[in-house]
Amino acid sequence: MQLPVLNEAPAAKSGCSASSCGTTENQMDALPDSIREKVQNHPCYSEDAHHYFARMHVAVAPACNIQCHYCNRKYDCANESRPGVVSELLTPDQAVKKTMAVAATIPQMTVLGIAGPGDPLANPERTFETFRRLSEEAPDIKLCVSTNGLALPDAVEELSKHNIDHVTITINCVDPEIGAKIYPWIYWNNRRIKGKKAAKILIDQQQKGLEMLIAKGILVKVNSVMIPGVNDQHLAEVSRVVKSKGAFLHNVMPLIAEAEHGTFYGVMGQRGPTHDELQDLQDACSGDMNMMRHCRQCRADAVGLLGEDRGDEFTLDKIEEMEIDYQAAMEKRKVIHQAIQVEMDSKRLEKAEKSMQFKAEPKLSTRPVLMAVATSGQGVINVHFGHAKEFLIYEASPDGVRFISHRKADQYCGGDSTCGDGESVLQRTVRTLEGCEAVLCSKVGYEPWELLENAGIMPNGEHAMEPIEEAVMAVYKEMAAAGKLDAQPEAARASA
Amino acid sequence: MAVKIIETCVNCFACAPVCPSKAIYEAKPHFLVNANKCTECEGDYPVYQCASICPIEGAILNSLGEAVNPPGSLTGIPPEKMAEAMAELQSH
Numbered sequence: 001m002q003l004p005v006l007n008e009a010p011a012a013k014s015g016c017s018a019s020s021c022g023t024t025e026n027q028m029d030a031l032p033d034s035i036r037e038k039v040q041n042h043p044c045y046s047e048d049a050h051h052y053f054a055r056m057h058v059a060v061a062p063a064c065n066i067q068c069h070y071c072n073r074k075y076d077c078a079n080e081s082r083p084g085v086v087s088e089l090l091t092p093d094q095a096v097k098k099t100m101a102v103a104a105t106i107p108q109m110t111v112l113g114i115a116g117p118g119d120p121l122a123n124p125e126r127t128f129e130t131f132r133r134l135s136e137e138a139p140d141i142k143l144c145v146s147t148n149g150l151a152l153p154d155a156v157e158e159l160s161k162h163n164i165d166h167v168t169i170t171i172n173c174v175d176p177e178i179g180a181k182i183y184p185w186i187y188w189n190n191r192r193i194k195g196k197k198a199a200k201i202l203i204d205q206q207q208k209g210l211e212m213l214i215a216k217g218i219l220v221k222v223n224s225v226m227i228p229g230v231n232d233q234h235l236a237e238v239s240r241v242v243k244s245k246g247a248f249l250h251n252v253m254p255l256i257a258e259a260e261h262g263t264f265y266g267v268m269g270q271r272g273p274t275h276d277e278l279q280d281l282q283d284a285c286s287g288d289m290n291m292m293r294h295c296r297q298c299r300a301d302a303v304g305l306l307g308e309d310r311g312d313e314f315t316l317d318k319i320e321e322m323e324i325d326y327q328a329a330m331e332k333r334k335v336i337h338q339a340i341q342v343e344m345d346s347k348r349l350e351k352a353e354k355s356m357q358f359k360a361e362p363k364l365s366t367r368p369v370l371m372a373v374a375t376s377g378q379g380v381i382n383v384h385f386g387h388a389k390e391f392l393i394y395e396a397s398p399d400g401v402r403f404i405s406h407r408k409a410d411q412y413c414g415g416d417s418t419c420g421d422g423e424s425v426l427q428r429t430v431r432t433l434e435g436c437e438a439v440l441c442s443k444v445g446y447e448p449w450e451l452l453e454n455a456g457i458m459p460n461g462e463h464a465m466e467p468i469e470e471a472v473m474a475v476y477k478e479m480a481a482a483g484k485l486d487a488q489p490e491a492a493r494a495s496a
Numbered sequence: 497m498a499v500k501i502i503e504t505c506v507n508c509f510a511c512a513p514v515c516p517s518k519a520i521y522e523a524k525p526h527f528l529v530n531a532n533k534c535t536e537c538e539g540d541y542p543v544y545q546c547a548s549i550c551p552i553e554g555a556i557l558n559s560l561g562e563a564v565n566p567p568g569s570l571t572g573i574p575p576e577k578m579a580e581a582m583a584e585l586q587s588h
Binding site (some may be wrong): 061062064065069072073074089118122123167184185187190191192259260262263264266267387 | 506507508510513514521522541543545549550551570571572573577578581584585
């Protein structure tokens with residue numbers, strides 16, 4: 001399989017190349033039609049689909065066959081939102097029931113993933129029983145699975161039987177020296193193996209599994225956790241290797257490490273990357289590969305659009321009481337999916353036209369600017385500043401607008417010196433937007449307005465319900481016209 | 497001669513399928529070992545299978561009542577460092 005290179009690598013962090021001009025080039029535009037068809041309504045794989053379609057994970061896979069330094073198997077907290085954390089373990093039967101209940105209630109839900117809380121392929125019976133039943137009973141739901149790769153080669157045959165066309169492998173390194181600093185042990189051939197030897201076995205299995213999946217025509221996305229000082233310098237190489245073997249998408253995610261999580265990295269004080277470091281690495285890798293920037297690092301039992309979690313509506317006792325007529329639900333889902341597709345297609349067309357117009361305009365020579373946007377989906381600005389659980393970060397430059405990342409409004413408290421007890425939620429949210437020079441929301445209240453202005457972030461409530469990219473570009477042009485883009489901003493970048 | 501699973505078990509299911517004697521079973525509040533069935537893997541493997549995959553330090557005891565995986569042996573976190581971090585968190 002030939003991997004298309006999405007040529008959106010900007011020169012350093014300062015801009016973007018010609019291919020993402022006007023408005024953000026659809027992240028998937030560079031893919032061949034056969035792949036695009038498979039991923040265009042998958043919220044985790046398609047940046048524009050994630051504004052419309054929802055996903056869910058079922059936590060049927062508790063066991064794991066390796067230990068990662070960013071994971072703590074004791075953890076189980078309803079208020080935590082990160083991979084590996086779940087509230088309720090499900091049997092395959094409960095998982096099937098829950099999936100159908102969610103699909104009937106949230107028709108935009110197109111994708112069911114098994115991602116843990118352990119490793120799905122270290123629980124083959126539970127995982128495959130769930131897949132087998134869902135492919136029979138709910139054939140309109142896409143199935144996918146996420147794995148550390150250790151047991152992958154042995155599972156490829158079975159995976160291909162269940163009509164799973166997407167697999168995610170977490171690959172943090174291709175060098176055992178580095179792997180030994182990430183994985184303290186693996187369980188392999190009836191023994192616990194540690195150190196470089198363990199890392200080498202894991203890496204070999206991951207690469208073999210990747211090759212086998214590609215040979216079977218199964219799409220592979222690669223996840224990597226960026227760990228500053230451990231694998232940050234190495235991930236461009238990982239990107240190059242997995243791309244050369246046929247992975248279609250690379251998702252570099254920031255390490256989440258806090259002492260209260262009780263993980264090795266958390267307790268030992270290993271820091272996660274800054275927003276800038278993550279963006280720089282994603283940019284560096286994007287020259288080699290189609291990069292994913294909208295990942296929300298969701299829980300292994302998340303339900304809903306990316307960034308939201310409606311899991312509470314589908315607890316075991318609640319789904320017990322639901323009567324689901326899946327045939328009827330499927331009819332309804334089909335109609336809704338078609339309508340969304342029509343809307344997405346027209347938006348894509350509109351974007352392309354806007355992009356053409358933009359290219360015809362005289363080019364600005366101003367510096368790029370980061371802006372934050374509050375949205376709950378549909379690709380428009382539609383959330384009040386105070387209600388935003390997360391912000392999407394866009395970069396506007398003379399080359400156009402491109403999506404950079406998302407930032408959670410309720411950031412994990414780092415417990416560091418800048419995060420004292422006196423800091424309000426609002427102050428924390430404003431700090432989350434460090435590096436941005438404007439924030440676009442449907443409304444901004446008086447108190448945050450002042451705080452934002454003082455932080456050098458221009459609040460803007462004038463583009464409510466407008467398409468994100470157009471609004472960002474409009475604000476950028478206003479800033480340019482007002483002469484704000486000639487000098488470097490005071491608050492931005494350096495402090496981010 | 498049997499191993500024992502104690503209350504720090506997190507019910508991750510990993511041990512049950514690797515037990516060569518099918519001695520481990522799901523129970524509340526945590527998994528348990530049927531002492532009549534457990535052979536401590538003798539004749540099958542040189543090391544306890546359950547304790548070789550268990551991710552929780554101290555959750556499995558040998559027949560002498562000792563932790564097969566003592567503190568720090570699996571996570572690599574030195575026990576004093578862990579105690580320090582926990583004390584720090586509790587002082588908040």
